[in-house]
Amino acid sequence: xxxxxxxxxxxxxxxxxxxxxxxxxxxxxxxxxxxxxxxxxxxxxxxxxxxxxxxxxxxxxxxxxxxxxxxxxxxxxxxxxxxxxxxxxxxxxxxxxxxxxxxxxxxxxxxxxxxxxxxxxxxxxxxxxxxxxxxxxxxxxxxxxxxxxxxxxxxxxxxxxxxxxxxxxxxxxxxxxxxxxxxxxxxxxxxxxxxxxxxxxxxxxxxxxxxxxxxxxxxxxxxxxxxxxxxxxxxxxxxxxxxxxxxxxxxxxxxxxxxxxxxxxxxxxxxxxxxxxxxxxxxxxxxxxxxxxxxxxxxxxxxxxxxxxxxxxxxxxxxxxxxxxxxxxxxxxxxxxxxxxxxxxxxxxxxxxxxxxxxxxxxxxxxxxxxxxxxxxxxxxxxxxxxxxxxxxxxxxxxxxxxxxxxxxxxxxxxxxxxxxxxxxx
Numbered sequence: 001x002x003x004x005x006x007x008x009x010x011x012x013x014x015x016x017x018x019x020x021x022x023x024x025x026x027x028x029x030x031x032x033x034x035x036x037x038x039x040x041x042x043x044x045x046x047x048x049x050x051x052x053x054x055x056x057x058x059x060x061x062x063x064x065x066x067x068x069x070x071x072x073x074x075x076x077x078x079x080x081x082x083x084x085x086x087x088x089x090x091x092x093x094x095x096x097x098x099x100x101x102x103x104x105x106x107x108x109x110x111x112x113x114x115x116x117x118x119x120x121x122x123x124x125x126x127x128x129x130x131x132x133x134x135x136x137x138x139x140x141x142x143x144x145x146x147x148x149x150x151x152x153x154x155x156x157x158x159x160x161x162x163x164x165x166x167x168x169x170x171x172x173x174x175x176x177x178x179x180x181x182x183x184x185x186x187x188x189x190x191x192x193x194x195x196x197x198x199x200x201x202x203x204x205x206x207x208x209x210x211x212x213x214x215x216x217x218x219x220x221x222x223x224x225x226x227x228x229x230x231x232x233x234x235x236x237x238x239x240x241x242x243x244x245x246x247x248x249x250x251x252x253x254x255x256x257x258x259x260x261x262x263x264x265x266x267x268x269x270x271x272x273x274x275x276x277x278x279x280x281x282x283x284x285x286x287x288x289x290x291x292x293x294x295x296x297x298x299x300x301x302x303x304x305x306x307x308x309x310x311x312x313x314x315x316x317x318x319x320x321x322x323x324x325x326x327x328x329x330x331x332x333x334x335x336x337x338x339x340x341x342x343x344x345x346x347x348x349x350x351x352x353x354x355x356x357x358x359x360x361x362x363x364x365x366x367x368x369x370x371x372x373x374x375x376x377x378x379x380x381x382x383x384x385x386x387x388x389x390x391x392x393x394x395x396x397x398x399x400x401x402x403x404x405x406x407x408x409x410x411x412x413x414x415x416x417x418x419x420x421x422x423x424x425x426x
Contacts, residue, residue, distance in 0.1 A: 040099070043079075047097035048214075050192055052341030055096040055214060062092035063338040072325040076312040078290075079213040080322070082330040085221055085296055085303040089339035091330055093213070096341070099195050100309050102211035103284025104139070104162045105292045106203035109196065109211075111158060111232070112223040113187040114174055120152035120228065130172040131165055135204040138164035141259060144243045153241055159232035160261045162284065167202040177201055192344045193218050205288040213307040218343050220281045220294045220305055233280030233296075236261050264320045265295055272317045275324050283319070291319035297327050304330045 049056035062071060071092060079095040090096070125148045134140075141156075141163030143149065149169070157166030171180040180201045188196040193215035199206035211219075223229040239256040247253050261267045263283050265275040277297040284292040290310035297304055306326045311318040 043095040043098045047095075047099075048195055048212075050097070050194055051090060051214060051344050055090065055093055055341040058095055058098075060092070060094045061096070061340040063340060065336075065338070068337045069329055069332045071329055072322075075322055075325070076318070077308045077310060077322055078312065079307075079309040080326060081213040081217050081305075081307050082326050082333075083217050083221075083305045083343055084334065084339075085224065085305045088221070088343035088345075090214075090341040090343065091304075091333055091337050091339055093340060096214040097195055097212050098309075099210040099212055100292075101205060101209060101286065101289035102196075102203055102216060102309075103205075103286040103289035103292045104203040105216050105282050105284040105294055105307075106196075106198060106200075106209070106211060107158055107162065107167065107284070108216065108219045108223050108282045108294065109184050109188055109193070109198060110167060110170075110180070110201050110203075111155070111229055112191075112219055112226070113184045114170055114180065115155070115223075115226055115228055117174060118151045120150060120155070122151040123148050124151070124154070124169065124173055126169055127172070130169045132168070133177060134164050134168055135200070135202075138202070138204060139262075140165045141240060142242075142257070143169060147241070147244060147254075149241060155228070155232050156235065156238050156240060156259065159282070160235060160238060160259045162262060162282075164202040164204060171201050188215070188219070190348060191215075191218055191222055191346050203284055203286070203289075205286045213309050214343075216292070216294045216309075217305050217307045220296065220307070221343055222346070223281065224296060230280065233282065234266070236267050263293075263295070264317050265293075265297075265324060269317055269320075272320045272324075275327060285319075293319045293323055295323050295327070299331050302331060302334050304334070306330065 043058040045058060047056045047058070054061045060071065064070065075094070077094070079098045079100060081093040081096050082091045083089065084091065126143055126145055128145050131143070131145065139162045141158075141161040143154075143157065143163070143165040151170075151173075154166045154170050157163035158170070168177070171177045174180045174183070177200070181198050184198040184201065185196075188194075188198065193211070195210065195212035196215045196219075197208060197210050199209040203209075223233070237258055237260045240259045242255045242257050244252055244254040263278075263280070264272045265278045266280070268274040275295070275297055277299045278295060279298065280296050281294050292307075292309045294305065294307040297306075304327060306323050308319050308323045308326065311322050315321070
């Protein structure tokens with residue numbers, strides 16, 4: 001395994017010193033104000049400065065200079081951010097810490113919190129009570145009462161179809177919605193996603209439920225350290241268990257039906273092509289939130305995260321179109337533009353000199369990949385792969401270099417595991 005890379009930038013060294021000394025002397029001092037109960041109509045004059053002072057300022061933050069491409073001029077989102085997924089550098093942002101309704105992008109926090117709980121092979125028989133309290137008009141994957149599903153099935157329902165029914169079943173397995181939401185908020189605080197306050201585990205509109213483009217990017221970066229998170233977020237299509245019925249001979253049979261990822265940069269649409277190098281992660285749309293999206297993509301060895309919240313243009317798939325334009329800008333600007341801030345590490349990462357361990361979910365011995373010799377999938381639009389599901393990820397063996405649950409130096413690069421990478425199409 002190659003040694004971790006280090007970057008030596010003066011502003012990062014200063015940030016590292018401040019964060020580390022603060023963590024050792026007065027942990028409460030780094031906390032941002034508690035989220036407001038209602039998202040504001042305009043970006044506040046003073047927002048959280050987690051990740052850097054520039055990120056707490058309203059409006060667009062970018063260091064334009066000779067050789068740096070100009071930002072797209074047709075962006076209408078209320079908030080957005082472009083960040084290097086590995087170094088954590090924020091290349092540009094617009095109202096990064098504006099607390100807004102997150103919609104189903106909040107499911108990234110739900111997944112990052114609960115994924116380590118059970119192996120994918122765990123089976124659960126759905127009770128009527130498991131599906132109680134699902135909001136009217138929710139997106140559903142089609143879970144049936146008194147049917148048995150594996151945890152793997154349920155997570156596919158969460159990521160591909162944004163199924164609130166799957167979220168509520170997993171929450172029931174975790175001791176209920178109230179307990180799950182409490183754990184999500186604890187995990188958000190650990191990640192320093194301090195703009196975030198969860199009220200519902202599925203992102204359904206609820207009073208006081210907020211997040212920010214900065215936080216959603218931070219949460220996605222954490223989730224992407226988990227092998228199963230990467231698998232689910234990048235799966236294009238899969239077979240989902242149907243309802244048990246009797247055939248013409250009176251024998252009980254249970255078929256399957258196909259589900260497809262609603263992330264249009266991953267699955268494509270009539271007016272949105274599959275984005276080159278896309279590998280996840282999560283979209284959302286509700287009345288209060290509008291359209292929201294966090295995506296991760298890799299081109300020419302560079303991995304970027306982009307979050308876009310609530311575009312004001314009333315056009316089909318606008319959130320994906322603006323995300324694609326920001327990705328295009330980010331890949332051209334990477335290595336040329338001076339960052340305006342950084343994605344901070346979790347609170348538990350303040351132990352200087354500690355090395356991160358491999359990210360292992362239940363059933364993953366040491367977080368190993370799918371096995372040496374596995375081949376990456378070249379096309380995100382592939383209709384089939386291992387286990388019959390389309391995937392945008394390369395399945396590459398070896399120990400995963402990871403952050404989740406581990407500690408690392410503040411200004412050390414955070415390499416994403418090979419599983420997040422895929423070959424770019426020419």
